[in-house]
Amino acid sequence: MNTEIRNLLPIALWNKFADLNAVPRASKKEEQVRQFIINFGKSLGLETFSDTVGNVIIRKLATAGMEDRKMITLQSHLDMVHQKNANTDFDFDTQGIEMFVEENWVKANGTTLGADNGIGVATIMALLESNTIPHPALEALFTIDEETGMTGAMGLEANVLKGDILLNLDTEEDDEIDIGCAGGVDVTAERSYNPKPVPRGILAYEVLVKGLRGGHSGMDIHKGLGNANKIMNRMLYHGTENHNVYISEIDGGGLRNAIPRESFAKIVVDKAHKQDFEKNFDELATTIKSELLVQEPQLSITLSTCKVPESVMGLGVQEKFLKAVYAAHNGVYAMSPSMSDLVETSNNIARISARNGSLKIGCLTRSSVNSAKIDLAHALKSVFELAGFEVSFSGDYPGWKPNPDSLILEVLKEQYEILFKEKPKVVACHAGLECGILGQNYPDMDMISFGPTIHGAHSPDETVSVASVQKYWRFVLEILKNTPKK
Missing domain, CATH: 3.40.630.10 (Zn peptidases)
Incomplete structure (x- = not known):
């Protein structure tokens, strides 16, 4: 080759x-x-x-x-x-x-x-x-x-x-x-939780978000591309709201400077909710794919049955986690007032992992204005701290x-x-x-x-x-x- x-x-x-x-x-x-x-x-x-x-x-x-x-x-x-x-x-x-x-x-x-x-x-x-x-x-x-x-x-x-x-x-x-x-700073949110035994009478599923284009979290952030972590969170949030979904694990995204292309999750659902859950899942997946059809024509959101896991996240921690990710800003935050078509400030929710009592969220916040970069970083910090996370900043570099x-x-x-x-x-x-x-x-x-x-x-x-x-x-x-x- x-x-x-x-x-x-x-x-x-x-x-x-x-x-x-x-x-x-x-x-x-x-x-x-x-x-x-x-x-x-x-x-x-x-x-x-x-x-x-x-x-x-x-x-x-x-x-x-x-x-x-x-x-x-x-x-x-x-x-x-x-x-x-x-x-x-x-x-x-x-x-x-x-x-x-x-x-x-x-x-x-x-x-x-x-x-x-x-x-x-x-x-x-x-x-x-x-x-x-x-x-x-x-x-x-x-x-x-x-x-x-x-x-x-x-x-x-x-x-x-x-x-x-x-x-x-x-x-x-x-x-x-x-x-x-632009300059940048890494925002990392972490918390632990006590895994709970899997409830009786449940079905286990694997959820997979894939087919996204991904790209550079700075140069491509303005293109409206799909973020696999945000899409997965949206699917799980509505599943939890409507069908008491329990999360066993999540593995989404990778490097902070890459827009996440894929996310995997393992969840359980009460057998009594099977039909409604699968129907609502497909409807929401269709809606999201329709919203992103122009930017992400290859987006795939799938659901498949799997072996029942040993433990899940407690509903209290799970609710706070899903709401925090839902509320956390992703994408362009502000455009430059002094240079035409230049993104001034943005955030990429780059990495989410949840497994065996450990939750971690990694973001890369960028701005050509240092005070705006730090301001958005603190906004993210506030959201995650309200959900019980410990938040740290690292890798700060100037524009x-x-x-x-x-x-x-x-x-x-x-x-x-x-x-x-x-x-x-x-x-x-x-x-x-x-x-x-x-x-x-x-x-x-x-x-x-x-x-x-x-x-x-x-x-x-x-x-x-x-x-x-x-x-x-x-x-x-x-x-x-x-x-x-x-």
Whole structure:
């Protein structure tokens, strides 16, 4: 499958992407990919080292005639989101991503592709390896753990980097130049409960919500996509209200930065309610699928009988839990008043688990306004605490404030217009980019972010445009050629 990828243009970039995707690189499990990058840098005879938290830095001297230009720091993150379809047999810890080309798009076989941020990493590798591309002095910064905490960027100390300009290669629309992003905070609600014996005279069912598109919980949050955790909660809430449903377990969603695509629950219902429960379940499932028909045409909500579990949640705890999730905000909370069509504040109810006396809810709250981020986080905290949960905040990271007077922004705008005969869109995004964090220790570094067109990041539908990568590669080369003088 990956052979056809290696024949795409630009060959240098796609070959590095194929090499990279052969290496497992889950967030917080970057040992193999870190060593892969270190070996790569050393094989080229370049200055290569790792900092105290595990980021990898590689430096390359300017090509002849470019010594008087400002030093460019090229930055991308090594880790990727690991998501797969339920029916895909794949081990992310040991297998490389299986890729194929379909109608000018590169895709993966039932898993995330890793174009986020693998195309950026591959770009930097191709530039470091080249003997023919003119460029100023280059500094490559490969960060770790961007997707689940940005701990690499947070742990990068001052005075490690030497670059004057930072090019972050981690956005997903090739006609956009990004000059700002949202910050985020993880909101976690936890509580315990005493499992109750299963009542007599009951039937057990498995409820499965699947077929949702999922996606990036920042970049895709405005699209009105279905959230499997909210859909499951709605089904269980109405089942409890009407038919005394007892919950045995729930397993919904996954990573905080991915909109949940699937949720599983095991429940029990009194046999006397069987007919009415199944009828009402089907009616509500049909209603929800109708509501989401445009956004989620593949949504499936199914009910099947199963073996009776050993225990269930008590009705008191269950009622508070279901009402809290129902009330907790999910999706866009506020739009930016200063930038058209930009989401300012949002929340993703990313993960819900309930089993054997333990309940846990994980959210990712984002905003380009720090006070609004904290305000929504406290609103969620209040809802969950009223339901008896203990709530904690973690992984708080800042947004990136736009600098409309950026010198490198002017270079990118000018070169984009020359190359493509149109003006680029200068935007801020609702995703979390590392620029805001890096800027805390490097406040004088001129920063910009751009990349090729990637759709469906953080889901098994992730795909990257071949034509867009070619366009983006041309853009990168012209930026390097036109780097400002010192």
